[in-house]
Amino acid sequence: MITIPDSERLSYRLMTLDDGDLFFELDQDPAVMKYINGGKPSTRKDIDQIALPRLAKYLNPEKGWGLWQVTEKTEQRFLGWVLVRPYQFFSEQPQWLNLELGWRFKQISWGKGYASEAAAAVVQALRKQDDISHFCAIAEQDNQGSIAIMKKLGMEYIRSYTHQDPMGDWDVVYYEMAAR
Numbered sequence: 001m002i003t004i005p006d007s008e009r010l011s012y013r014l015m016t017l018d019d020g021d022l023f024f025e026l027d028q029d030p031a032v033m034k035y036i037n038g039g040k041p042s043t044r045k046d047i048d049q050i051a052l053p054r055l056a057k058y059l060n061p062e063k064g065w066g067l068w069q070v071t072e073k074t075e076q077r078f079l080g081w082v083l084v085r086p087y088q089f090f091s092e093q094p095q096w097l098n099l100e101l102g103w104r105f106k107q108i109s110w111g112k113g114y115a116s117e118a119a120a121a122v123v124q125a126l127r128k129q130d131d132i133s134h135f136c137a138i139a140e141q142d143n144q145g146s147i148a149i150m151k152k153l154g155m156e157y158i159r160s161y162t163h164q165d166p167m168g169d170w171d172v173v174y175y176e177m178a179a180r
Contacts, residue, residue, distance in 0.1 A: 002064030002129075006073065007121040010114060015067040015081060017056055022069065022078055023047045031107050035143040050167070058085040064126050070105070070118045079114055080105030082122045087136050090165055097133040098176070099126065103149065110145065116152045123153060127179055136176040138163055150175040 004012035015022070027033060027042035042051065059066040067081040083102035087095040101122065103115045123135055137155060139146035155175035163172045 001061045002125060004064075004068055004121050004125045007117050009073055010079075010118055010121065011071045011073050012068045012082075012118070012121060013071075014059075014061055014064075015055070015069045017052050017059075019067075019069070020044075020047045020052055023051050025078070026080060026104060026106060027051075029107055032104060035140045035146070036104070054090075058089050063129070064122075065099075068118070068122055070114065072109075072114070078106075079109040080118075082115075082118050084122060084126065087134075097131060099132055099135050099179075101135055101137045101153075103146070115145075116149050119149055119153055132179040134176050134179055136174060138172040138174050140170065141173045147173065147175070153177065 002014075006012070024042060024044055024047045027036075027047070030039040030041060033039050033041060055067060065085050067083050069081055070079045071077065072079055081104055083100070083104075085100055087098040087100040089100070101119055103119055105115050109115070126132060126135075135153070135155070136158075137146070137150045137153075139150070141147075141160065155177045158174045158176050160171065160173050162169050
């Protein structure tokens with residue numbers, strides 16, 4: 001099983017299907033949800049019937065796939081999560097060696113470097129696996145916060161396209177970096 005060692009200010013654990021309360025808590029802020037669905041808070045039904053079943057499909061502790069809970073160490077405060085799964089996982093042709101990263105953090109953590117610190121810790125731990133060729137991330141082109149994290153990780157812009165997902169299609173920018 002993959003573990004993510006604590007970083008300077010943060011600790012990590014792979015979230016489980018029992019963490020619905022944390023998903024719900026995070027998704028209640030319209031600002032957090034702005035680039036996810038236009039700012040609509042998730043309902044508990046959304047979490048139980050959509051988010052958790054989706055997580056169940058790609059959750060793989062042996063490979064480090066899933067959502068990594070990010071906790072601020074000194075106050076033991078839940079800040080958000082970092083997603084890891086093969087790129088295009090929900091398509092007909094998942095890219096098993098290209099791991100997609102994503103992040104969702106509470107507003108109280110914005111502008112403090114927590115998401116960059118967490119994503120870097122996840123990348124560092126996952127790089128030890130031999131069967132990963134790339135890391136990538138997607139975001140709406142107006143989501144400058146997420147794009148800044150991609151750049152801090154060392155990812156480079158590759159293309160813009162319409163991302164197709166069972167949850168809906170959306171126009172995104174795609175950034176990528178080699179795993180080695």
